[in-house]
Amino acid sequence: MIRLEPRLAPSRTMMWGTPVLAVIATMIAGGILFAILGKNPVEAIWTIFVDPILDPYSRDELFVKAAPLVLIAIGLSFGFRAGIWNIGAEGQFIVGAIAGAAVGLAFYGTPAIWLLPLMALAGMAAGTFWAMIPAFLKVRYNANEILVSLMLVYVADQLLRAMVAGPLRNPAGFNFPESRLFHDSAVLPLLQGMPGLTQYTRVHLGVLIALILVPLAWVLLRKHVLGFNIQVMGSAPRAARFSGVRPSSIVYICLGLSGALAGLAGLFEVAGPAGQLVPALPQGYGFTAIIVAFLGRLNPLGILAAGLVMALTYIGGENAQLDLNLPRAAISVFQGMLLFFLLGLDILVRYRIRFGARGIAQ
Amino acid sequence: MKLLKSLGLATALTLATGGVMAESHSEDPLKVGFIYVGPIGDFGWSYQHEQGRLAVEEEFGDAVETTYIESVPEGDSERVIRRMAQDGTDLIFTTSFGYMTPTLRVAEQFPDTMFEHATGYQRADNVSTYSGRFYEGRTVQGILAGHMTESNVIGYIASFPIPEVIRGINASYLAAKSVNPDVEFKIVWVSTWFDPAKEADAANALIEQGADVIMQHTDSTAPMTIAEATWDGLEQGETGIYAFGQASDMMEFGPNARLSSIIDNWAPYYIERVQAAMDGTWESADAWHGIDQGTTTIGAFNENIPEDVAAEATAAMEAIAAGELHPFTGPINKQDGSVWLEEGETADDGTLLGMNFYVEGIEGAIPN
Numbered sequence: 001m002i003r004l005e006p007r008l009a010p011s012r013t014m015m016w017g018t019p020v021l022a023v024i025a026t027m028i029a030g031g032i033l034f035a036i037l038g039k040n041p042v043e044a045i046w047t048i049f050v051d052p053i054l055d056p057y058s059r060d061e062l063f064v065k066a067a068p069l070v071l072i073a074i075g076l077s078f079g080f081r082a083g084i085w086n087i088g089a090e091g092q093f094i095v096g097a098i099a100g101a102a103v104g105l106a107f108y109g110t111p112a113i114w115l116l117p118l119m120a121l122a123g124m125a126a127g128t129f130w131a132m133i134p135a136f137l138k139v140r141y142n143a144n145e146i147l148v149s150l151m152l153v154y155v156a157d158q159l160l161r162a163m164v165a166g167p168l169r170n171p172a173g174f175n176f177p178e179s180r181l182f183h184d185s186a187v188l189p190l191l192q193g194m195p196g197l198t199q200y201t202r203v204h205l206g207v208l209i210a211l212i213l214v215p216l217a218w219v220l221l222r223k224h225v226l227g228f229n230i231q232v233m234g235s236a237p238r239a240a241r242f243s244g245v246r247p248s249s250i251v252y253i254c255l256g257l258s259g260a261l262a263g264l265a266g267l268f269e270v271a272g273p274a275g276q277l278v279p280a281l282p283q284g285y286g287f288t289a290i291i292v293a294f295l296g297r298l299n300p301l302g303i304l305a306a307g308l309v310m311a312l313t314y315i316g317g318e319n320a321q322l323d324l325n326l327p328r329a330a331i332s333v334f335q336g337m338l339l340f341f342l343l344g345l346d347i348l349v350r351y352r353i354r355f356g357a358r359g360i361a362q
Numbered sequence: 363m364k365l366l367k368s369l370g371l372a373t374a375l376t377l378a379t380g381g382v383m384a385e386s387h388s389e390d391p392l393k394v395g396f397i398y399v400g401p402i403g404d405f406g407w408s409y410q411h412e413q414g415r416l417a418v419e420e421e422f423g424d425a426v427e428t429t430y431i432e433s434v435p436e437g438d439s440e441r442v443i444r445r446m447a448q449d450g451t452d453l454i455f456t457t458s459f460g461y462m463t464p465t466l467r468v469a470e471q472f473p474d475t476m477f478e479h480a481t482g483y484q485r486a487d488n489v490s491t492y493s494g495r496f497y498e499g500r501t502v503q504g505i506l507a508g509h510m511t512e513s514n515v516i517g518y519i520a521s522f523p524i525p526e527v528i529r530g531i532n533a534s535y536l537a538a539k540s541v542n543p544d545v546e547f548k549i550v551w552v553s554t555w556f557d558p559a560k561e562a563d564a565a566n567a568l569i570e571q572g573a574d575v576i577m578q579h580t581d582s583t584a585p586m587t588i589a590e591a592t593w594d595g596l597e598q599g600e601t602g603i604y605a606f607g608q609a610s611d612m613m614e615f616g617p618n619a620r621l622s623s624i625i626d627n628w629a630p631y632y633i634e635r636v637q638a639a640m641d642g643t644w645e646s647a648d649a650w651h652g653i654d655q656g657t658t659t660i661g662a663f664n665e666n667i668p669e670d671v672a673a674e675a676t677a678a679m680e681a682i683a684a685g686e687l688h689p690f691t692g693p694i695n696k697q698d699g700s701v702w703l704e705e706g707e708t709a710d711d712g713t714l715l716g717m718n719f720y721v722e723g724i725e726g727a728i729p730n
Contacts, residue, residue, distance in 0.1 A: 057448060061441050161553070165523065165729075174483050174716040175525050181463065200471050202440070273440060280437035280460045318442055321431045322449065328401060328433045 088149025090286025096263025127263015436460025495652025504537025517568025
């Protein structure tokens with residue numbers, strides 16, 4: 001007989017081991033799926049998981065795709081540790097992109113080195129502001145921040161549509177709802193010439209900044225009193241209050257921080273790969289980042305790895321469509337499998353599998 | 363050592379000549395790639411482009427090798443387009459407006475690759491643009507709708523307020539008005555190209571407001587299905603709500619309700635361009651074909667349409683194809699009453715491409 005037995009403490013081995021197990025399980029189940037579709041399973045898995053790492057061009061793209069996910073997920077992880085659930089990072093991402101783009105367009109044609117920093121500040125400020133709405137409503141009226149922040153995503157999306165159709169519309173663009181292309185000073189420089197990157201790389205300065213923020217976030221979380229307060233607040237709110245932590249300021253700090261980083265990610269997207277404000281800009285990064293945050297165990301280093309794995313499934317999936325003519329739907333099922341196994345196997349962190357009859361209590 | 367060196371040299375030479383030979387080998391199939399914004403599915407915008415791809419395969423057989431990738435989000439398409447170019451694809455069709463800037467960026471880095479961007483307005487030496495004059499089909503639909511409505515209220519489900527959609531509304535309205543002066547348009551904007559639930563809500567709302575003919579500029583079959591449902595349990599001689607197929611024929615979704623359809627038929631253009639690429643005569647150009655070349659194809663008429671109405675619509679279709687009738691021929695005023703086109707004047711393509719106003723008689727404002 002197989003049964004699950006609770007562990008006395010969460011297993012550290014399993015905490016980092018289950019993601020690996022999940023990837024292996026996905027490869028097996030996915031391989032069966034691809035075989036049923038008449039494709040060579042080994043070739044398909046290789047195309048999805050290995051080719052993007054070996055191919056220098058796809059490798060660049062991994063970082064471009066992972067950067068916004070990592071940036072947003074790091075911000076979210078602080079709140080999630082404190083039990084503050086910001087589900088609306090997508091909205092903060094969008095308003096960050098709008099504000100940054102508006103600044104860039106306001107100074108259209110101005111060659112200035114201060115323009116990008118100004119745009120970044122505007123993006124972060126807008127993201128923070130958007131996150132302050134649920135924070136204020138939570139602190140003041142005890143409104144549920146999950147609902148408020150989520151609803152504000154749809155408001156932000158409508159705002160984006162209104163802006164590209166109205167004030168920020170390209171005057172020479174035949175009335176199509178999109179902004180003009182930013183001029184050079186408002187576009188993030190590409191890291192061309194950096195060792196390891198291809199000639200036509202799309203890796204931009206924002207990717208580098210996201211990478212730099214990973215260790216900084218780790219230090220803040222592990223070595224700084226703020227990180228300590230956040231963790232105490234999450235695991236023992238009463239104890240936190242006794243030790244002088246003010247819950248309301250933690251709410252403001254956590255939502256503000258995640259809003260700022262989501263806004264910055266939005267600005268990086270609009271001033272990086274997009275180069276203009278378009279209604280199709282939001283790709284759901286704000287939602288995917290929630291998954292990335294948990295996959296990475298709310299740990300900045302884990303989040304970096306999780307973001308890269310997530311990007312790998314996107315890019316590998318596209319390559320599989322092109323090279324092997326796998327249908328898009330099969331790729332989506334495959335991505336779903338990965339998440340299913342990752343979350344499902346999490347049970348091994350807190351439980352262990354026992355075979356045979358129940359033993360004596362330990 | 364010397365032997366090794368010369369061996370190496372010989373190998374290098376063989377490789378080099380082999381490479382040259384492979385390149386000059388003209389029997390290599392032309393690689394043609396397609397990028398779709400939605401899933402291919404069974405009908406709609408991307409499905410019609412896929413039909414064009416299949417027609418290319420059918421036409422050229424082993425002389426072409428086609429690839430495609432579906433559901434590529436517009437905001438994240440540059441990577442996919444570039445990947446296709448890097449794979450040595452010779453001719454790439456990017457089939458949605460939002461691919462415009464990414465296509466131009468990739469084209470700049472791959473000057474030897476030919477690109478074709480659908481519905482855009484920016485070209486380069488190796489980037490052509492193409493679209494369909496679907497508003498010509500709207501004129502035919504407007505004539506049918508104007509005659510077939512009994513309530514004189516025509517419902518219109520619109521997606522986004524871009525020139526393409528506004529052009530369609532104006533062309534339909536002008537045609538309907540020309541055959542039925544009492545006709546009134548009710549327009550619902552759904553802010554999506556494909557959302558069966560929203561489109562169904564819009565159709566129901568329009569029917570509640572008295573519309574008995576529904577036109578749509580969205581991709582799903584939901585409005586057609588709703589219209590078809592009104593035909594259930596009708597007595598002999600009674601009629602339900604009518605609708606039109608959009609992008610695909612949609613006949614099977616509304617055997618009673620479907621009056622006609624606008625079918626996007628890209629096959630003739632795709633075959634023409636692939637042929638040009640093979641012959642080495644491909645050049646950057648702007649193609650905007652309509653009924654004349656079949657890009658805008660009008661689906662079969664419903665049997666309930668009286669003969670004289672069908673004849674009138676067919677005549678309009680033929681006159682447009684022959685270049686004798688322009689759907690936007692003056693006198694036409696703008697919504698605010700100001701003159702847009704004088705008597706006998708026809709609209710130029712530039713104005714049509716940037717159309718952001720209703721013609722006189724349409725009520726309501728274009729959302730912003």
